[in-house]
Amino acid sequence: MVNQKGGVAKTTTAINLGAALAERGRNVLLVDVDPQANLTSGIGFVNKKKTIYAVMKKEVGFAEAIYPTGLEPEDWKGKIDIVPSHIELANAELEFSGEIGRETILKEAFEDAKERISGAGYDYVILDTNPSLGLLTVNALSLADSLIVPLEPSIFALDGMEHLTDVIRLVKRKINTKLRIRGILLTRVDGRTKIAEEFYDELKEVFGDKLFDTVIHQNVRLSEAQTEGLPINLYDEKASGTREYAALSEELISNE
Amino acid sequence: MVNQKGGVAKTTTAINLGAALAERGRNVLLVDVDPQANLTSGIGFVNKKKTIYAVMKKEVGFAEAIYPTGLEPEDWKGKIDIVPSHIELANAELEFSGEIGRETILKEAFEDAKERISGAGYDYVILDTNPSLGLLTVNALSLADSLIVPLEPSIFALDGMEHLTDVIRLVKRKINTKLRIRGILLTRVDGRTKIAEEFYDELKEVFGDKLFDTVIHQNVRLSEAQTEGLPINLYDEKASGTREYAALSEELISNE
Ligand SMILES: Nc1ncnc2c1ncn2[C@@H]1O[C@H](COP(=O)(O)OP(=O)(O)OP(=O)(O)O)[C@@H](O)[C@H]1O
Numbered sequence: 001m002v003n004q005k006g007g008v009a010k011t012t013t014a015i016n017l018g019a020a021l022a023e024r025g026r027n028v029l030l031v032d033v034d035p036q037a038n039l040t041s042g043i044g045f046v047n048k049k050k051t052i053y054a055v056m057k058k059e060v061g062f063a064e065a066i067y068p069t070g071l072e073p074e075d076w077k078g079k080i081d082i083v084p085s086h087i088e089l090a091n092a093e094l095e096f097s098g099e100i101g102r103e104t105i106l107k108e109a110f111e112d113a114k115e116r117i118s119g120a121g122y123d124y125v126i127l128d129t130n131p132s133l134g135l136l137t138v139n140a141l142s143l144a145d146s147l148i149v150p151l152e153p154s155i156f157a158l159d160g161m162e163h164l165t166d167v168i169r170l171v172k173r174k175i176n177t178k179l180r181i182r183g184i185l186l187t188r189v190d191g192r193t194k195i196a197e198e199f200y201d202e203l204k205e206v207f208g209d210k211l212f213d214t215v216i217h218q219n220v221r222l223s224e225a226q227t228e229g230l231p232i233n234l235y236d237e238k239a240s241g242t243r244e245y246a247a248l249s250e251e252l253i254s255n256e
Numbered sequence: 257m258v259n260q261k262g263g264v265a266k267t268t269t270a271i272n273l274g275a276a277l278a279e280r281g282r283n284v285l286l287v288d289v290d291p292q293a294n295l296t297s298g299i300g301f302v303n304k305k306k307t308i309y310a311v312m313k314k315e316v317g318f319a320e321a322i323y324p325t326g327l328e329p330e331d332w333k334g335k336i337d338i339v340p341s342h343i344e345l346a347n348a349e350l351e352f353s354g355e356i357g358r359e360t361i362l363k364e365a366f367e368d369a370k371e372r373i374s375g376a377g378y379d380y381v382i383l384d385t386n387p388s389l390g391l392l393t394v395n396a397l398s399l400a401d402s403l404i405v406p407l408e409p410s411i412f413a414l415d416g417m418e419h420l421t422d423v424i425r426l427v428k429r430k431i432n433t434k435l436r437i438r439g440i441l442l443t444r445v446d447g448r449t450k451i452a453e454e455f456y457d458e459l460k461e462v463f464g465d466k467l468f469d470t471v472i473h474q475n476v477r478l479s480e481a482q483t484e485g486l487p488i489n490l491y492d493e494k495a496s497g498t499r500e501y502a503a504l505s506e507e508l509i510s511n512e
């Protein structure tokens with residue numbers, strides 16, 4: 001999940017798309033690469049023994065920082081594990097900026113643990129990033145195969161897309177040739193307004209089929225679920241957020 | 257405006273509080289310290305000759321990067337000027353991190369130009385920051401007399417308050433003894449839900465009279481106004497956003 005614009009639902013999408021995929025039998029690993037650690041707290045995770053910070057400092061291997069979330073009910077065939085984050089990661093920008101290969105610290109840690117990670121049989125690894133295109137997000141882009149850009153109907157979010165696509169192109173050319181945009185997801189849409197429709201049409205023109213068919217509407221149940229540390233499909237299965245993130249997961253599954 | 261949590265309406269508050277103060281005869285200087293430059297584009301400013309980046313690089317003095325916005329109608333007695341930003345500021349973290357006194361670059365530039373700036377007779381200088389507590393935000397905190405923390409009713413925004421108050425206390429102790437929290441502003445409140453009321457009560461308990469009486473409700477006209485590059489009081493004087501930001505400006509004026 002990448003977008004340097006703040007508050008566009010990167011974390012909300014990581015949690016709820018992950019949970020919808022797990023409900024459909026996929027094994028999901030969530031990786032929190034944001035010092036704010038909202039993904040970690042958003043799924044109610046509390047024992048922070050080893051975090052992504054320890055992985056990047058090479059104090060532990062990537063696989064050793066993987067924890068089960070224990071969220072999955074019996075009848076889900078898929079699981080959700082997490083690599084948690086912690087505020088100590090906040091100084092990563094300065095701490096790692098002088099290191100050789102600073103952009104691929106995370107990728108190398110992942111590669112080193114590849115045997116153990118693939119043994120766990122994950123179908124999806126979802127990385128959440130902070131609202132910046134700094135070193136942490138570049139590390140996530142270097143590791144990822146593809147990226148999802150959550151975007152709310154706002155001129156500020158649209159303004160940032162040019163810079164975001166520049167950085168993606170740069171990472172793709174210099175570090176990670178397989179990186180591609182999997183899709184752009186319109187989020188926090190207030191159904192009662194015309195600005196959202198205009199936005200969808202404009203995005204469709206600019207991004208074509210890169211724009212997901214699924215649109216996530218403003219739904220306060222999504223925020224309430226986070227207060228309880230639960231994904232929406234475990235908090236309120238009748239919420240519009242549950243249906244919409246389910247639809248998004250189906251879009252991904254249909255292209256597997 | 258400070259809050260490392262993204263999308264809590266830092267920029268929206270800077271623009272609309274500034275415009276409400278100008279409508280009431282106050283002279284306002286907006287300073288955009290965010291590389292995303294949403295404050296700059298949100299008031300429709302386009303000629304970016306000299307920006308905050310040139311000021312921090314000491315290529316120009318602070319006063320030389322001040323431009324009139326030309327937004328004020330005839331009948332407003334106050335004016336709104338701006339120091340614009342530009343994406344080139346995005347590398348400031350790495351570019352200035354090795355400099356001695358890196359936390360007070362902005363403050364020194366402001367102090368050097370103090371004669372010229374006070375000649376312009378500003379009643380309020382409003383700094384907008386990026387969703388981070390890195391070097392740029394610390395520069396803004398070193399310069400400011402007081403700060404406003406916009407906060408939306410969300411567990412993620414609340415989680416971040418502890419780290420934010422830690423950093424504020426640190427800046428106050430080590431760099432800027434006069435820094436104080438002017439107030440916490442609840443924003444993007446969806447009037448139809450109970451989560452917002454619970455939030456207001458909880459914030460009142462924790463922050464007491466630091467919590468502004470004014471609450472800003474979710475109002476799509478605020479986003480629409482930004483698409484037009486206008487503050488809400490020039491875009492739609494009947495919008496709830498216009499009334500609420502007017503009320504906020506009155507709270508500040510009553511404590512002058
Ligand atoms: N569809 C939605 N309806 C209502 N609220 C939403 C929706 N999506 C996200 N939110 C709320 O909006 C806020 C921002 O979402 P979130 O924190 O997921 O964004 P983010 O992009 O991860 O933010 P940051 O840039 O700070 O990392 C949160 O309070 C969240 O609960």
Ligand SMILES: Nc1ncnc2c1ncn2[C@@H]1O[C@H](COP(=O)(O)OP(=O)(O)OP(=O)(O)O)[C@@H](O)[C@H]1O
Binds near residue numbers: 131154269385479
């Ligand atoms: N009261 C409101 N009602 C509806 N939309 C709002 C309101 N306040 C802000 N917004 C919208 O929410 C989005 C986030 O607001 P804004 O960009 O001002 O937040 P920010 O804290 O400055 O974000 P960032 O962390 O990226 O700098 C924008 O699209 C804005 O138009």
Ligand SMILES: [Mg+2]
Binds near residue numbers: 011012034128130
């Ligand atoms: Mg987030």
Ligand SMILES: [Mg+2]
Binds near residue numbers: 385
């Ligand atoms: Mg902003």
